[in-house]
Amino acid sequence: MSNINTEKTALMSTLPGDDVRQIMWRFADRYEHQMVVQATRSVARGMVARLVADKQRHTHDWTPQKQEMLKAFDEAGVTAAFMEPDQGGYITGPKNLVLALVAFELAWVDAGAATASLANNLALEPIHEKGTPEQIHHYMSGCVPPKPGEKREILRGSFALTEPLPYVGVDAGMLSGKIRIAEWKEGKEPIIQVEKRGRFITNMGYATFVTAAVDTDDPRIKSSCMVILEKGDQGIYDPGAPTLKLVHQLSCTHDPIFNLKIPASRIIGGYTIKDGVIIPNYNHNEVIEAVFRRTRVTVAMMTTAKLLSAIEPVIRYQRTRYRGGEAAKPGTPRYDLGIQQKEDAQHRLLDVWATGEASASLGFEAARLFDEFDPLEKQKDAMFLKDGIKGPRAQMKVFAEPRKRALEYIEIMGKPEAQRDAKRVQDLENDFLTMYVVKESLADVFCPACKLWNTGYGATMMREAVSLMGGYGITEDCPGFLTQKWSDAQLEATYEGPECVQRRQMSLTMVSDVFLAQFKNWIKDLRALDAKKPGMGAGTLASAMELWLWSIEYLQNAKDANGKTLYAGQRQGVTFPMADALAWLLGSRQLILDTLELERKGPENSVLAEGLTGFVNFYSDLSYLQAARAAGEVGKVCAELVYGYQAKGATCALPNAAIKTFAELRSKLDGSLAGARLAKDRAAEAVTQVMIPEALDYPL
Amino acid sequence: MTTAFNIVVCGSLVPDPLQTLEPIQGPTGPALKNEMMLPSVLDPWAGHALFEAANLAKHHPGTKVYLVSLGPKAKLQQLMMTIAQKVPFEFVCLDGPASGFLDSREVAKALASAIEKIPGLDKTKLLVFGGYSSASRDAGTTMQMIAEQLGISDVFLGADELKVQPDGSFRIMERIEGGQYQISSCAGAPIVIGWATGNLPEPPNNPQVGMANMRTIMPALQKAQPAALKTDGIQYASVQLPQQQRQTKIVKDTPVEEIAKEIVAWIRS
Ligand SMILES: Cc1cc2nc3c(=O)[nH]c(=O)nc-3n(C[C@H](O)[C@H](O)[C@H](O)COP(=O)(O)OP(=O)(O)OC[C@H]3O[C@@H](n4cnc5c(N)ncnc54)[C@H](O)[C@@H]3O)c2cc1C
Numbered sequence: 028m029s030n031i032n033t034e035k036t037a038l039m040s041t042l043p044g045d046d047v048r049q050i051m052w053r054f055a056d057r058y059e060h061q062m063v064v065q066a067t068r069s070v071a072r073g074m075v076a077r078l079v080a081d082k083q084r085h086t087h088d089w090t091p092q093k094q095e096m097l098k099a100f101d102e103a104g105v106t107a108a109f110m111e112p113d114q115g116g117y118i119t120g121p122k123n124l125v126l127a128l129v130a131f132e133l134a135w136v137d138a139g140a141a142t143a144s145l146a147n148n149l150a151l152e153p154i155h156e157k158g159t160p161e162q163i164h165h166y167m168s169g170c171v172p173p174k175p176g177e178k179r180e181i182l183r184g185s186f187a188l189t190e191p192l193p194y195v196g197v198d199a200g201m202l203s204g205k206i207r208i209a210e211w212k213e214g215k216e217p218i219i220q221v222e223k224r225g226r227f228i229t230n231m232g233y234a235t236f237v238t239a240a241v242d243t244d245d246p247r248i249k250s251s252c253m254v255i256l257e258k259g260d261q262g263i264y265d266p267g268a269p270t271l272k273l274v275h276q277l278s279c280t281h282d283p284i285f286n287l288k289i290p291a292s293r294i295i296g297g298y299t300i301k302d303g304v305i306i307p308n309y310n311h312n313e314v315i316e317a318v319f320r321r322t323r324v325t326v327a328m329m330t331t332a333k334l335l336s337a338i339e340p341v342i343r344y345q346r347t348r349y350r351g352g353e354a355a356k357p358g359t360p361r362y363d364l365g366i367q368q369k370e371d372a373q374h375r376l377l378d379v380w381a382t383g384e385a386s387a388s389l390g391f392e393a394a395r396l397f398d399e400f401d402p403l404e405k406q407k408d409a410m411f412l413k414d415g416i417k418g419p420r421a422q423m424k425v426f427a428e429p430r431k432r433a434l435e436y437i438e439i440m441g442k443p444e445a446q447r448d449a450k451r452v453q454d455l456e457n458d459f460l461t462m463y464v465v466k467e468s469l470a471d472v473f474c475p476a477c478k479l480w481n482t483g484y485g486a487t488m489m490r491e492a493v494s495l496m497g498g499y500g501i502t503e504d505c506p507g508f509l510t511q512k513w514s515d516a517q518l519e520a521t522y523e524g525p526e527c528v529q530r531r532q533m534s535l536t537m538v539s540d541v542f543l544a545q546f547k548n549w550i551k552d553l554r555a556l557d558a559k560k561p562g563m564g565a566g567t568l569a570s571a572m573e574l575w576l577w578s579i580e581y582l583q584n585a586k587d588a589n590g591k592t593l594y595a596g597q598r599q600g601v602t603f604p605m606a607d608a609l610a611w612l613l614g615s616r617q618l619i620l621d622t623l624e625l626e627r628k629g630p631e632n633s634v635l636a637e638g639l640t641g642f643v644n645f646y647s648d649l650s651y652l653q654a655a656r657a658a659g660e661v662g663k664v665c666a667e668l669v670y671g672y673q674a675k676g677a678t679c680a681l682p683n684a685a686i687k688t689f690a691e692l693r694s695k696l697d698g699s700l701a702g703a704r705l706a707k708d709r710a711a712e713a714v715t716q717v718m719i720p721e722a723l724d725y726p727l
Numbered sequence: 728m729t730t731a732f733n734i735v736v737c738g739s740l741v742p743d744p745l746q747t748l749e750p751i752q753g754p755t756g757p758a759l760k761n762e763m764m765l766p767s768v769l770d771p772w773a774g775h776a777l778f779e780a781a782n783l784a785k786h787h788p789g790t791k792v793y794l795v796s797l798g799p800k801a802k803l804q805q806l807m808m809t810i811a812q813k814v815p816f817e818f819v820c821l822d823g824p825a826s827g828f829l830d831s832r833e834v835a836k837a838l839a840s841a842i843e844k845i846p847g848l849d850k851t852k853l854l855v856f857g858g859y860s861s862a863s864r865d866a867g868t869t870m871q872m873i874a875e876q877l878g879i880s881d882v883f884l885g886a887d888e889l890k891v892q893p894d895g896s897f898r899i900m901e902r903i904e905g906g907q908y909q910i911s912s913c914a915g916a917p918i919v920i921g922w923a924t925g926n927l928p929e930p931p932n933n934p935q936v937g938m939a940n941m942r943t944i945m946p947a948l949q950k951a952q953p954a955a956l957k958t959d960g961i962q963y964a965s966v967q968l969p970q971q972q973r974q975t976k977i978v979k980d981t982p983v984e985e986i987a988k989e990i991v992a993w994i995r996s
Contacts, residue, residue, distance in 0.1 A: 040761045040764050041761050041764040041765060044764070044765075044766050045766070045805060045808075046801075046805060058808065058937075058938075058941050058945075059934060059937075059938055061808040062808050062809075062811070062812055062932070062934040062937040062938070063934050064808075065808050065809040065812065065932055066812055066931075066932035066933065066934050066937075069809075069931070069932050070931075080979070099931070102931045102933065103931055103932050103933065103934075104812075104932070104933055104934040104935055107935075108934070117934060117935045117938055504979075632801055633799065633800075633801045634763055634764075634799065634801040634802050634805065635764075636763070637761075637763045637764060638761070638763070638764040718746075718747060718760070718761055719747075720743070720745040720746045720747065721745055721746065721747055722745050723745075724743075724745055727979065
């Protein structure tokens with residue numbers, strides 16, 4: 028009998044190293060990024076790992092040892108990676124990718140350490156995105172570690188949105204934190220009284236400034252806003268008690284209390300005065316929207332890093348499981364492969380691995396998208412400020428034409444390159460508002476998608492990784508700290524907006540015509556790719572995307588058995604699962620794209636020459652099996668939603684044509700799975716052969 | 728009196744010691760399994776030499792530090808992402824193998840001629856540093872041969888300390904048998920030192936230092952010439968792992984005395 032997998036293919040020789048990662052995640056020519064990665068890694072696998080090994084996670088208190096970690100971040104350039112050179116940093120331009128890499132490297136060992144580092148950027152973000160030039164300069168440069176000989180205390184910040192129950196959680200609209208005018212002398216800057224209590228505020232044990240969301244409690248202040256509080260302001264600045272959290276103990280979380288007088292110049296983004304009323308330039312929602320759309324990507328990367336960090340310890344555990352026993356003599360499969368002799372152990376590890384890879388591909392793409400989007404947004408903000416365009420309606424009006432041009436652009440880009448009108452493409456690309464619309468439509472889907480899927484589904488798969496280590500997995504001695512990483516993942520899925528927030532955002536953004544037009548182009552591209560390279564699962568993914576697309580269009584137009592609209596804001600039972608399904612698709616597609624990039628750019632790196640085919644084969648197989656997993660999810664979700672709202676026994680309530688189309692698409696999807704399991708078998712063989720280091724490069 | 732030196736550090740990469748290093752017979756002679764694919768680190772002894780050089784430069788304004796490396800240039804580029812962040816230096820790159828199976832005489836020739844070609848190098852101020860040994864070839868022969876080629880007769884091996892005396896002369900501590908030091912005085916440059924571990928900690932990574940170094944590193948990598956190395960000088964009859972092997976094991980919080988006792992027992996066994 029012939030066996031389709033017996034044909035000899037090159038296997039992956041070693042675990043993917045920096046050369047492979049730099050190509051896949053597109054920073055092979057960004058040396059500053061590569062250096063930040065190395066610098067961060069040395070802190071993570073050195074000091075941070077020792078803190079975990081030394082049981083510093085066992086206390087809620089902020090110990091001197093934990094404080095040392097901040098110094099290590101400062102010395103290694105991690106703290107200043109966020110700043111511009113004129114503020115004392117060393118990287119020019121947008122920092123989304125580099126911060127995603129920092130989060131990834133730190134969370135590889137401990138996500139709490141990543142949170143401690145990134146929470147400072149979170150505190151700065153409101154100022155960075157919407158602050159006045161003076162605010163930006165003062166706080167950004169204040170957070171840069173002093174140079175040798177420079178006499179200055181470094182500033183460290185907290186971001187305070189969340190409040191004691193019942194307010195501010197998922198529904199960030201309702202604030203109990205308030206501002207009133209305390210004093211307003213003629214011709215002088217108004218003085219504002221701020222009352223705010225925070226809950227679960229990171230860095231608060233040592234923060235010297237806080238960016239806080241507050242609502243107006245005074246007719247002389249027009250709207251909510253964000254303000255900057257400083258330790259030393261007149262009144263109460265009480266960091267409060269440490270939060271008794273069970274995760275991320277290398278970050279410092281407190282429930283603070285503030286009752287302070289501050290000058291109105293601390294309103295983030297400034298204000299104007301009209302008829303004796305202070306009008307903040309940005310309300311708190313505008314600020315936090317700009318903040319979270321970026322910072323959520325770094326959170327997503329934390330769970331991702333942990334999944335990928337689990338691969339090496341799991342392989343080592345599996346292979347060495349029986350060594351030392353009577354039956355496992357060196358040279359026997361039992362000795363060399365241990366548990367890896369068993370197919371299920373290989374396959375489950377591959378599921379963890381594929382999830383980690385797809386979520387990395389998705390998250391880093393989101394980070395790169397924001398690197399492209401940032402300058403466009405700055406340009407747009409500047410234009411709106413100059414032309415006095417304020418409020419959603421006025422803004423919509425400005426975008427009416429660019430939106431049409433964006434759709435035209437996407438249509439042209441959907442054609443083969445030879446058939447495109449190059450001049451028109453150039454003109455459209457030079458029009459920043461058009462590009463803004465295109466990129467925003469992607470950023471608004473990719474950011475919540477990676478936050479949702481990487482952390483939520485990632486947490487589930489982190490449990491799977493733990494289970495692969497048996498009892499060892501749930502001990503403190505488990506190499507790679509897998510149980511800590513698993514429980515930490517629950518926080519990553521929660522803070523900066525739990526999963527429902529991401530689903531809610533996606534349910535609005537994923538039905539935008541600009542996004543869906545691009546989505547349709549991707550299906551075409553995947554079909555073309557599948558014709559050329561059938562071994563990557565591109566056909567499976569394209570079929571799953573077609574099914575999703577058909578379903579979302581159907582759900583938006585159809586009604587349930589009671590005549591109620593299916594796809595609607597309140598109907599989370601419909602919108603939310605479709606968001607999850609889309610996240611699966613996006614991750615799977617990005618993994619395919621990153622594998623193609625590796626295949627294309629790999630030959631330029633002579634180090635990789637020897638092993639490239641093995642890597643490309645492995646990643647193609649992984650892409651295939653991930654496409655199949657995504658297809659399974661999408662098929663399940665769509666079938667349940669399309670059929671599930673019909674009255675029992677009356678699927679015929681669906682128009683016949685609709686049932687037929689759905690059934691055809693579903694059956695095409697099922698048929699497209701041919702080959703997926705063979706790919707999994709091939710990848711499994713690679714997993715049993717791949718060379719791993721002798722020991723983990725960080726302590727236990 | 729402070730003197731400005733020209734310090735040339737010779738050092739290249741070795742496979743990360745945590746990796747499995749398995750000798751195999753490659754197409755061009757003995758090699759390590761998947762050697763190109765394995766991550767590498769700066770040879771630890773050469774690393775000490777580099778940190779000593781940087782420290783000396785800090786205390787002797789005007790001193791220039793060069794790092795001369797013979798290795799596969801794409802791998803050296805990767806290595807620079809870490810090493811360039813540690814201390815400031817100018818980079819000189821020779822593209823070629825960094826394998827432990829190369830003839831050290833050939834390596835020394837290539838390095839010496841690269842040193843000769845450094846523009847503006849002042850030989851009267853020249854300190855050539857390197858490791859007295861290497862993690863990939865523990866022969867301890869390269870530095871002497873470089874000295875020979877450059878015509879430098881003051882050579883110190885296994886050094887842990889170099890002090891510049893007020894009169895500009897050097898006081899050097901070399902390791903000798905039995906945990907003892909031999910202390911020598913030397914009138915001044917030029918000298919060659921093969922460093923042992925020195926006394927300095929590894930500097931932390933600092934991307935800002937790295938970015939400054941990259942200004943010379945990238946051009947150096949781009950114009951790196953393939954090093955002409957003859958490989959016919961040495962024939963390897965066979966290559967194998969040592970018979971006596973110690974398995975790596977990881978035990979937490981073991982006192983140093985315990986570790987020492989275990990090693991002694993292992994040697995005796
Ligand atoms: C360790 C830690 C550190 C933190 N750091 C900070 C910080 O530095 N700054 C800061 O401001 N905050 C911080 N937070 C707060 C964090 O962002 C919030 O906990 C999080 O946003 C969720 O809010 P909540 O806990 O009030 O959950 P809730 O709002 O009560 O939500 C709980 C659950 O209810 C459901 N739910 C709620 N609303 C909806 C809805 N509209 N639709 C559907 N389902 C819904 C969902 O299942 C949701 O998961 C931190 C939290 C922790 C635990």
